[in-house]
Amino acid sequence: MRFSIITPVYQVEKYIRERIESVLSQSYTDFEFIIVDDGSKDECPRIIDKYSSMDNRIQVIHKPNGGLVSARKAGAKIAKGDYIIIVDSDDWVEKDLLYYMNDSISKTNAEIVCCGFSCCYENGEKKVVSPFSTTDLNENDVSSLCQNNIFDFSQTLWAKAIKRELYFQYQMKVNDSITMGEDGVVIYSLLPKCQNIAFVNIALYNYRICNSSITRNKGKVYSADAVIERVKLLKSNLSDIDGIDFQIATYACHAYFNSCLSYFRNYPMKKAKKLIQPSWDYLARHQYFNIHLSHATRIEKIARILLKHKMFGVIKIISSIRR
Numbered sequence: 001m002r003f004s005i006i007t008p009v010y011q012v013e014k015y016i017r018e019r020i021e022s023v024l025s026q027s028y029t030d031f032e033f034i035i036v037d038d039g040s041k042d043e044c045p046r047i048i049d050k051y052s053s054m055d056n057r058i059q060v061i062h063k064p065n066g067g068l069v070s071a072r073k074a075g076a077k078i079a080k081g082d083y084i085i086i087v088d089s090d091d092w093v094e095k096d097l098l099y100y101m102n103d104s105i106s107k108t109n110a111e112i113v114c115c116g117f118s119c120c121y122e123n124g125e126k127k128v129v130s131p132f133s134t135t136d137l138n139e140n141d142v143s144s145l146c147q148n149n150i151f152d153f154s155q156t157l158w159a160k161a162i163k164r165e166l167y168f169q170y171q172m173k174v175n176d177s178i179t180m181g182e183d184g185v186v187i188y189s190l191l192p193k194c195q196n197i198a199f200v201n202i203a204l205y206n207y208r209i210c211n212s213s214i215t216r217n218k219g220k221v222y223s224a225d226a227v228i229e230r231v232k233l234l235k236s237n238l239s240d241i242d243g244i245d246f247q248i249a250t251y252a253c254h255a256y257f258n259s260c261l262s263y264f265r266n267y268p269m270k271k272a273k274k275l276i277q278p279s280w281d282y283l284a285r286h287q288y289f290n291i292h293l294s295h296a297t298r299i300e301k302i303a304r305i306l307l308k309h310k311m312f313g314v315i316k317i318i319s320s321i322r323r
Helices: 016-024 044-054 068-078 097-108 139-152 164-171 182-193 211-218 224-237 244-266 269-285 298-308 312-321
Strands: 003-009 031-038 058-063 083-086 112-121 126-129 160-163 197-209
Touching (some): 003 016, 003 068, 044 058, 058 068, 068 164, 139 244, 224 244, 224 269, 244 269, 244 298, 244 312
Parallel strands (some): 003 083, 031 058
Antiparallel strands (some): 112 160
């Protein structure tokens, strides 16, 4: 079997039919469709069971709510395809997604194939985003990318086909509690293991952007402890890359700063400072605020200075401006 399509489901009854039908209508048909019900309380469980009864390519997993990472893991454990494709939340795919992915794999034998995608807004507007590169990457290209700018690579798991063994190895290492950057920690960990990465310069994935999701995300607190979990995992998985500490320092400061913004946006100053202190101590103890930030932007350098000197009052002001 060529592809295993894994799609987590939680409280998305409004969009679930469109997503399922977009997969079932694929012009290339050598695939299985694994739908993971992550304890959804709406009509999703009944909807997906009905589809499963009508199409034997669908496998359904019903599980208690454990979050996106746990749902992806559950799907990966039973996947049998050569490649994994993730279709997230309320997104959907074009009917020739698998056709073009398979064509690229057949020509390149790439471990990862990336395609373009469309950002789809509720007002009907679409913004097409091209893949990371218009030309395929060979082993030397991948090595250069990893040694210089690994975090420039597209961090999303969706809009990609990934060799199942690679995906499984690194997805299973991610803590279920991570709710921000959970895609990137998998992608960046497996990149150095790739000899070829291919690109399909066609928008074949549709990423839905809802106003309700934007509002909800602004009120969400992104765990500072989870940032440290990601940093530790990346440091372990990428230890063979020369100079990776500089790149991880840039990544760590950027991720931690955004986490701090969410704390100061949602908690009083005193409580926010107390909650982020343990993670600040870890980053300071391991010199992340002192390492030269490789390829950092001016804003990222300013963020590091604010964090290093614990200028939380300024960060609090920034959090209120960036609502």
